[in-house]
Amino acid sequence: MSRNRAAVIGGGIIGLAVARELLHRMGGVQVTVFEKEARVAAHQTGHNSGVVHTGLYYQPGSLKARLCRRGVTLLRQYAQDKDVAYEECGKLVIARDASEVPRMAAIYDRAVANGVPNARVVDGSEIAEIEPHARGVAAVYSPSTAIIDYVAVAEALAADVAAAGGRVLLGREVLSLDGRSTESVVTTRDGSEAFDVVITCAGLQSDRVALMSGEPRSPRVVPFFGDYFLLEPERSSLVKGLIYPVPDPRYPFLGVHLTKRVDGRIMLGPNAFLSLGREAYARRGWSASDVASSVGFPGFWRFALRNASAAAREARTVLSTGAFVKEAQKYVPEVRRIDVTRGPRGIRAQAMNADGSLEDDFVITGAGGVVHVRNAPSPGATSSLAIAEHVVTKVLERRSG
Ligand SMILES: Cc1cc2nc3c(=O)[nH]c(=O)nc-3n(C[C@H](O)[C@H](O)[C@H](O)COP(=O)(O)OP(=O)(O)OC[C@H]3O[C@@H](n4cnc5c(N)ncnc54)[C@H](O)[C@@H]3O)c2cc1C
Numbered sequence: 001m002s003r004n005r006a007a008v009i010g011g012g013i014i015g016l017a018v019a020r021e022l023l024h025r026m027g028g029v030q031v032t033v034f035e036k037e038a039r040v041a042a043h044q045t046g047h048n049s050g051v052v053h054t055g056l057y058y059q060p061g062s063l064k065a066r067l068c069r070r071g072v073t074l075l076r077q078y079a080q081d082k083d084v085a086y087e088e089c090g091k092l093v094i095a096r097d098a099s100e101v102p103r104m105a106a107i108y109d110r111a112v113a114n115g116v117p118n119a120r121v122v123d124g125s126e127i128a129e130i131e132p133h134a135r136g137v138a139a140v141y142s143p144s145t146a147i148i149d150y151v152a153v154a155e156a157l158a159a160d161v162a163a164a165g166g167r168v169l170l171g172r173e174v175l176s177l178d179g180r181s182t183e184s185v186v187t188t189r190d191g192s193e194a195f196d197v198v199i200t201c202a203g204l205q206s207d208r209v210a211l212m213s214g215e216p217r218s219p220r221v222v223p224f225f226g227d228y229f230l231l232e233p234e235r236s237s238l239v240k241g242l243i244y245p246v247p248d249p250r251y252p253f254l255g256v257h258l259t260k261r262v263d264g265r266i267m268l269g270p271n272a273f274l275s276l277g278r279e280a281y282a283r284r285g286w287s288a289s290d291v292a293s294s295v296g297f298p299g300f301w302r303f304a305l306r307n308a309s310a311a312a313r314e315a316r317t318v319l320s321t322g323a324f325v326k327e328a329q330k331y332v333p334e335v336r337r338i339d340v341t342r343g344p345r346g347i348r349a350q351a352m353n354a355d356g357s358l359e360d361d362f363v364i365t366g367a368g369g370v371v372h373v374r375n376a377p378s379p380g381a382t383s384s385l386a387i388a389e390h391v392v393t394k395v396l397e398r399r400s401g
Contacts, residue, residue, distance in 0.1 A: 033166065364390070
């Protein structure tokens, strides 16, 4: 019997990167990717800000900090090899007044600890040189922060998997995963198949897929949507790169920011609010089972109680375009309500613990022949090739151990 059958559940950027890495590093392996949608990158990978983060914010030594830095190196090279657009447009994390300067300085310290290249602190006049329409007293400037098309990356990864003899099966939802000591059985509507190694990268469904193989239900995925607005093309000159707020520890997510896309359009957002469906991209979309999953989870109520003021801030930007634009005007005052149109919505798969805390780091668990990527929020796309290296190293260690 072959001992080299690997399944990957999820055809987002991480699942596809893992599949490609398995084919590179495990001689003779047969790899099958199961993706429930009719195309790759249908969820988070295709609904994000498109930023290649350099590692400014993350706790030094954390998986996020390490895999983000390694991920940038791998992704930049991959984009070059595959002719995927990659632009180092630079990022400013702007302190609007003196009260924000100490927190901005702490970000700079983390950038240094994480080895972010050429990050530096700039004053108000340098902010004006880098982003002539932005306002602030000081900023951390990261010139190598970049933008990319993550859907194009995912498609290139899928093509690599196919070219190396792997199968990417679209429209194949995994309904059950029976993880056993020697082999695991993956079942879809088309039947069951046994594998020696299974790696789950199911994003918004990651807790449900982990549960299938007997993993604990916690951390639970609680979905938070983020709406974007687009600046009218003739106003794109207001923003040259990426303009971010200094994170406020009272709020679990970054506030509205301004980001350039590889097609030159400028996006405002995303905000962050509880989503009534894990895959509900329409404004009034919802799913009864997803709502029940969030509100039936005691951790959610603990989180909600602690974050009432954050929810109030975000609710304003959900209900009113004017309030949304006001958030952006704090950094670029010339942006006007008439300059924006509603853009896409993304939904974050945020893992939450039973005590209501959000899992900050990437979470990778599992036993025997099964590995679960349970939490891979931003900078998960930036880090995808490095997460794949990390996961496959885990698989190889287990097999040799
Ligand atoms: C609004 C927003 C902005 C972001 N901005 C950035 C950014 O600028 N830079 C950055 O680095 N990161 C960013 N991220 C994070 C980044 O998008 C994610 O970290 C990354 O896309 C995760 O990839 P993934 O493959 O794990 O998940 P996904 O892309 O969500 O893929 C998971 C796949 O699993 C499939 N699946 C689920 N269940 C099953 C099943 N039972 N059977 C078969 N298939 C299944 C799904 O259909 C899906 O295609 C952002 C995320 C959001 C939501």
